[in-house]
Amino acid sequence: MDPEKGSTEERPHKAELQDSGLEPGDKWIHGLQLVNIMAALTLVCFLVLLDASIIVTALPRITNDFHSLADIGWYGAAYQLSSACFQPITGKIYALSTPKWVFLTFFTIFEIGSLVCALATSSNMLIGxxxxxxxxMAGLLNGILVIIAECAPLQKRPIEKSLLQFGHTLTTCLFGQLGLVGGPLIGGLFTQFVTWRWCFYINLPIGGLVAAMLVFVPVPQQHSRPSARSIFHGFLSHFDLLGFTIVAGASTMLLLALQLGGSTFSWESSQIIGLFCGAGVAIIVFALWIVRKGDAAIFPFSMVRKTVVWISCVVYGLFAGHLYTESYWVPVYFQGVRGASPALSGVYILPMIVAHILCALSSGPLLKRVGYWIPISLFGAVMIAVGSGLVSTFSPTTSTGKWIGYQIILGVGRGIGLQMPLIAVQHSVAPAQIPVAMAFVMFGQSFGAAVCLGLAETIYSNSFRTLIPKYSPGVDVQSVVEAGATGFRAIVPQTSLAGVLDADSKSIDRFFYLVAGLGVGIFAFSWGLGWKNLKKK
Known part of the structure; x- marks a missing residue:
């Protein structure tokens, strides 16, 4: 490389570091600047994960307002699907551009989407x-991990400082997860005492605070990025737009098939068969494409072929599928089957929330003591499978002790194991590949959540329509479905209500068989996360 050219490309960044008081060769930051950046990233992580779960206790009220019970799965799946589609390209963007400004751009998009949801006048507008x-969200979750890695790189530090960087990652993710696990409670309070629209308005003032915290603070870069001119001239080759289009198309077709099958169209219809075939062909074409493109592909072939990387993507996707599915549907059980208010349904899932938080906080010290992430992930998988199997026995008369105990088991499983795939990837790839590797793993998270939410909605809808005539003959099925997740209580005669509640409960139980299967999948794939001893680093 031409020395003068290289120095010219890095000069703005060096000047930024000098203005911030960093010494040459000390590219990671510390002190108040580090605290400021980590606090801002933690707030963003909190908001993004809050946005993913705050809506769950508001869903019954939303379906009542918009008469859209058939869309209940789309409110979560649309969020995850668009994230999954754009997740692959975000890694390339972060690898080639200045992380801070890319991060703030994605944050602006997230805020615009929140405003549209808050002002929604129809179900379709809310989904949009x-x-x-x-x-x-696609760019934010990946950006959080990239910026942490840029501020305190693992590969340049001994084990003590490596664990410190791990602590930054874990702390940000753990406090961010307070949004994910506490979202249902916050959403329930907003829905009952203000309006469900505040589930989205809340993102706006906090977003302004985050922007103020980051705009004027320099974020170091551990490797140089190409100039804007070279990116512009090689735009198509840099970003692999064809690969992005293929993976986005495959994801969309697969989710549409799962979401529409058995409800809008029969499983044997040409539309559903065509969507499944199209998704299958697109996946095959994408696999051939990344092999042909090699490291120029949207997911570099040399990285994807690493066992730890692709297995981490699968494991994280299974964890996310479990997390989002039970977070969405346990509150629906309490409101629809048990008749709880939105706020009270948030209170009823506190056992799962508290267990999740406590185990997530203990996962860092536990990993430091054990030295390996595989045993922790395996334990989490077992707890998820057992807990989900127990939750699948929920009925209208399940005792308080049982639904509290079963939720604690679920919370322990997801809290203790959720971060292990991320830690495995961060210790397995070169610094320059971290943005793309994180994008790949985050793609697994979003895709797994979208697919599982779509499957859960399909299982629930088909089962509910089938079981209502069985348990409450004479009740108009379509009227019950259109009334909403809790609105049917107002239109079903008292003499038939018990049967409808049984049908509702059993429909929810059925997709928890799927969630139990996710735990089994996590257990099977976790063995491939790599036996790397952190104590010997």
Missing amino acids: GRVVAGVG
Whole structure:
């Protein structure tokens, strides 16, 4: 490389570092600047994950307002699907551009999507807002991990400082997860005492605070990025837009098939068969494409072929599928089957929330003591499978002790194991590949959540329509479905209500068989996360 050219490209960044008081060769930051950046990233992580779950206790009220019970799965799946589609390209963007400004751009998109949701006047408008917010989320989750890695790189530090960087990652993710696990409670309070629209308005003032915290603070870069001119001239080759189009198309077709099958169209219809075939062909074409493109592909072949990387993507996707599915549907059980208010349904899932937080906080010290992430992930998988199997026995008369105990088991499983795939990837790739590797793993998270939410909605809808005539003959099925997740209580005669509640409960139980299967999948794949001893680093 031409020395003068290289120095010219890096000069703005060096000047930024000098202005911030960093010494040459000391590219990671510390002190108040580090605290400021980590606090801002933690707030963003909190908001993004809050946005993913705050809506769950508001869903019954939303379906009542818009008469859209059939869309209940789309409110979560649209958010995850758009994130999954754009997740692959975000890694390339971060690897080639200045992380801070890319991060703030995605954050602006996320805020716009939140505003659209808050102002929604129809179910379709709400779904559209969720799609926009999901695009923003695609860049934010990956950006959080990239910026942490840029501020305190693992590969340049001995074990003590490596664990310190791990602590930054874990702390940000753990406090961010307070949004994910506490979202249902916050959403329930907003829905009952203000309006469900505040589930989205809340993102706006906090977003302004985050922007103020980051705009004027320099974020170091551990490797040089190409100039804007070279990116512009090689735009197509840099970003692999064809690969992005293929993976986005495959993801969309697969989710549409799962979401529409058995409800809008029969499983044997040409539309559903065509979507499944199209998704299958697109996946095959994408696999051949990344092999042909090699490291120029949207997911570099040399990285994807690493066992730890692709298995981490699968494991994280299974964890996310479990997390989002039970977070969405346990509150629906309490409101629809048990008749709880939105706020009270948030209170009823506190056992799962508290267990999740406590185990997530203990996962860092536990990993430091054990030295390996595989045993922790395996334990989490077992707890998820057992807990989900127990939750699948929920009925209208399940005792308080049982639904509290079963939720604690679920919370322990997801809290203790959720971060292990991320830690495995960060210790397995070169610094320059971290943005793309994180994008790949985050793609697994969003895609897994979208697919599982779509499957859960399909299982629930088909089962509910089938079981209502069995348990409450004479009740108009279509009227019950259109009334909403809790609105049917107002239109079903008291003499038939018990049967409808049984049908509702058993329909929810059925997709928890799927969630139990996710735990089994996590257990099977976790063995491939790599036996790397952190104590010997």
